[in-house]
Amino acid sequence: xxxxxxxxxxxxxxxxxxxxxxxxxxxxxxxxxxxxxxxxxxxxxxxxxxxxxxxxxxxxxxxxxxxxxxxxxxxxxxxxxxxxxxxxxxxxxxxxxxxxxxxxxxxxxxxxxxxxxxxxxxxxxx
Numbered sequence: 001x002x003x004x005x006x007x008x009x010x011x012x013x014x015x016x017x018x019x020x021x022x023x024x025x026x027x028x029x030x031x032x033x034x035x036x037x038x039x040x041x042x043x044x045x046x047x048x049x050x051x052x053x054x055x056x057x058x059x060x061x062x063x064x065x066x067x068x069x070x071x072x073x074x075x076x077x078x079x080x081x082x083x084x085x086x087x088x089x090x091x092x093x094x095x096x097x098x099x100x101x102x103x104x105x106x107x108x109x110x111x112x113x114x115x116x117x118x119x120x121x122x123x124x125x126x
Contacts, residue, residue, distance in 0.1 A: 001068040001095075001108065003058055008089035010056040010068065014047050015082035021046040022081055022100075026056045027070040033063035040069065047081075052088070071108035075100040 003010060012024060023046045030038040043056045059066050075081050080101050085108075086094045096114055098106055103119040116124045 001110075003056065003066040003068070003087070005089060006058050006060070006062055006064075008087055009054050009058045010071075011052045011086050011088050011092070012047060012055045012073070013052045013084050013086075014049055015084075017049040018047065018075075018077040018079070018081050020076050021048065022073055022075045022077060022083070023047075024053075024055055024071065024073045026068060028056060028066050028068050030059065031065040031067060032061075047083070055085070058089075067110075068108065069110045071106070073100070073106040075102060075104050078102055 010026065014022070024044065026043040027040055028043065029040055045053060045055065047053050055071070056066060056068065073083055080099055082097065082099045083106060084094055084097045086092050098116060100106055100116060104116055106114070106116045108114050118124050
């Protein structure tokens with residue numbers, strides 16, 4: 001997953017309020033115009049109900065690309081939450097919408113894609 005313009009950011013939003021607020025971590029690297037790759041870095045935060053939250057900011061310089069290596073979302077609320085992850089470059093495009101039960105987690109891994117785990121640490125299946 002790549003953010004390839006200075007206006008494209010990765011966002012997340014909940015369908016409604018949650019208490020405590022679910023938290024996220026995004027691991028990424030930056031590719032510069034010379035083809036060099038930065039050391040891995042993290043972006044961390046918490047969701048704010050039905051308000052869009054920037055999970056990973058857009059690249060700061062034209063020609064840079066931010067490559068997402070992993071994403072984790074943890075639902076510490078005592079109720080289920082519905083999370084939407086999307087890109088926004090002036091036009092929002094949903095990547096996925098998923099419901100997480102209490103204490104469940106959502107993950108993205110480069111090379112694996114999206115999946116979620118239940119409260120016992122087992123991968124959820126359809």
